[in-house]
Amino acid sequence: MEEPEEWNIIDVVSEKLDIRKNVVENLLRMVEKEECTVPFIARYRKEQTRGMEADKLRKFTETLQDLRDVQKKATSMMKNVEKQGKLDMQVKQSLKCAQTIDELNHVYAPYKGDKKHSLADRARALGLEEASKFLLEHPKEKINLRIWVRKGVEGRSTLSDVEKGVRHLICDFIAKHPSTLEQVRKIFQNHYMMLESKVSTVKLKSEADLSSKVSQQKQTSKDESDHKYQLYYNFRCQISKLKSYQVLAINRGEAQKQLTVKVLISDRIEDSFIHWYKLRWLRDVKHDKVRDILLPCIEDSYNRLIKPLVLRKARSDLTKSAHMASVEVFCRNLRKLLLTAPVRGKAVLGVDPGFKNGCKCAILSSTGNVILATDIFNLRQPLQERMGKLRQLYQNHKFEVVGIGNGTACRETEQFISTFIKHVGNPNLVYCIVNEDGASIYSVTKEAETEMPNLDPNLRSAVSIARRLQDPLVELVKIEPKHLGVGMYQHDIASNMLKAALNSVVVDCVTLVGVDLNVAGPSLLSHVAGLKAGQVKKILDWRKKNGKFINRQQLLEVPGIGAKTYEQCAGFMRISQKNVQDHENCIIVDDDSTDETIVGRKRKNKFTGKTRSEKKRRIVEHTPNLLDQTWIHPEAYEVTKK
Known part of the structure; x- marks a missing residue:
């Protein structure tokens, strides 16, 4: 059987999000090399993304970031294992093939250096790793484990101690082998698992104690407060059919010790995996003695190492998808609130x-x-x-x-x-x-x-x-989205995840409506795609010093606004012609160039006697542009005029 190769980020993203590979390549280039923002890509690069909406683009950036974090962590782990002198090809390949943080932690566990050692760590410390490797690498040969027995050494003093240590090492090895992790991803899917929740023993015990100590009135009050979890006191459902609100309610009930939750795997799937497991590791074994050692290892490896990993991953994926669904509800409600029609022109x-x-x-x-x-x-x-x-x-x-x-x-x-x-x-x-x-x-x-x-x-x-x-949008951007009361379970969701998602909605709404560059305050400008806090401050300072902007091109004269920032933010800026009709159409800019009209006079240096120009200034003509009040990007002005 061929060993799985290191995964390719384009293939993985394409499969996870159901996006064409050429579109993934375009997005990777725009996001990582050209540093384009999501609103800019969604509006001005549709031809390269096949018209992807901002929400799907944001899912792409989140998935990309997760996979980059896995790659970064895998590299860091390989360096740590290499420093310990334990980096062999199997460990290296296992780390490279891992696609999630859970899988990385599973492979890296023996090398963490924790005080709490696993059974395999103890056997490795006793020097039994050579015996386990020989047994796995030479399955056709007969092995005599007596040569590893050491009288007076605890853990190696008898043949049964040596066999036990070798089994622990083999269990660890085959559970973390790349082919095993690949097969786990293929076989253990959500539609083969059930989630079961029951009333917890802690709650039953507390209710029994309360019934003997408190009055009937207090007991009734307690029952009413726990009524929301009664639906899940004897609950069972296939994982793929669970609703996000059910997952969040069950997680909260478990955290409050009201519920006991289990994930159950189909017997048929377990049997299928164990059959593959045996076929993978016993197919070349010729001697009964070796088979007698390996067979218990396979069952123990599944029950003690693989199954807990599968159950943890199932709960983790379930919670993550529920959080994402909840955040989507928050975002949808917030978008509706921000884009409420304004009541203009009325006191x-x-x-x-x-x-x-x-x-x-x-x-x-x-x-x-x-x-x-x-x-x-x-x-x-x-x-x-x-x-x-x-x-x-x-x-x-x-x-x-x-x-x-x-x-x-x-x-x-x-x-x-x-x-x-x-x-x-x-x-x-x-x-x-x-x-x-x-x-x-x-x-x-x-x-x-x-x-x-x-x-x-x-x-x-x-x-x-x-x-x-x-004007709901202008006012509501001043308030943190989590204080706007637009969803439920917000305290169960990671604050960073919620804040990032809601802020991205604010950015989408602001860029959709557009920002009047001569009127917008710091709150509104800070949510324009491509602008940072320091750049917003410089824009406000420039406006205070020089007056109103006449056209978008003047943004390039603001300190800190370069060509890349201008490209990303210019399309979302608006300049109303009403605000600039009576404004001066030129501005004097400090400059060291010699090919512009210079305003100044010559004077002598009192030390050298040589003449030099005073600080050079060029007069730049600025005229209003009708296209500056539209969503058309400056890069398309020439095409638009034609």
Whole structure:
């Protein structure tokens, strides 16, 4: 039987994600060599990806990163084993053929140098590795294990001790052989396994203790709190048919010691693997004595080493796929929230409802940039008093829409606003409920303090609610996605994984809508694909110093923005022609070149007497470009004009 060769990353990615190999090659080049971002590839390199969407491109980058991590870790492990002087061809090939971190750890376990040694480690320390290698490499020859017996040496003093040590080494060797790992990947598939969950013995014992110690009322309360796990007290399902929410619920129940969970492998599959195992390692054996040693090794190797690896991998893959599905739900909900249609050109009254501290109000201008007025009214005040305060605000500022936060006292505030609108009698005055998740957190951030330094944090949340109505995307990018209340089980998912996925959705939404380069603040610019925090700061500093951008080409004059950054981010920038009509169309740039128009005069050096130019400056002409307000990339301007 031929031994499996080292895997190729193009083949593995193509198989895992069902992508053509030539497309994988194009993506590898763009992601790793050209350092293109996902939004840029999704929009401007469709011909090279066969129109792949951003979500699938992101799955590609995640899979690629996982496989690169495996390759990197395998190389590191080989170096460590080589330092120990134990790197032979079998170990090297096993590490190179591993496709997951679990497989790498399985192969590398004997070389970790842990204080807790395995049975094979102890046998190896006794010097029995030579005997096990001879037995495996010469299956047709008869072997006499008595020559390895050493009187007075614990573990080698009798023939049975030597045989036991040799068996442990053989078990370890065949369990970590590349052909074994390859066969494990082929045979043990999810549709051949079942997941079973039962009520845990810890819970049963605690319930028995509680029933004798606590009152009936407390016991009832306890039962209600655990009701959510009752569906899984006697649960059994094929792994391939499990829903992601079921996996997450079972994992949480197991972590809280409410459930005991097992993965069961089909007897037919186990028999099939053991049959292959025997055929692989016993086919050349000619002597009964050697067969008597190897046969128990095969069964022990499967039960003690292979089966636990398969079960761990099944649970790990199940949890990983459930987390990915959960993150997809988060991303889908967040995308819908960010791309909610804005209410433009209307003055808005934002109301953050509450009983204890009253209802905080803020009126914003039609552009959202100016806070016209703020006030607070209490729902416990007499109706006429509240009505008079709100009527005064309406008469002074003529707001057209009322946005009510959906928090505490939302329903009572809605009834009051509805009554107020009836009294006003203006059919164009309307109200709506706004999701206020994260508004209170944003109100105490440094960014909110910078934007509204003289405003109380309670009133800032009302401003945030009004702005969410006027332009949801611009306002919501200021808040961490995990605070927006767009999914479930967020505390069970790795925070780095969730944060990266949600931030990528924000980037997708920002790049889809586009960013006005002359209006956008730091929060919006920081989510433009291809821009880093330092570059965002330099863009803002440049804008503050030189005024508005006239065209996209001026981005290249910002310090820190090179050709590669410009290529990646320019297509997502917009320059509204309304904002640059009255702006000067030239800018003076410091330069050392001699082929431009130089502004300056000659002067003598007082030490050398030679004349030299003052600091040279060139006048660069800039004119607005109509294409700068579209999603067309600057690289396609010439084609577009033609």
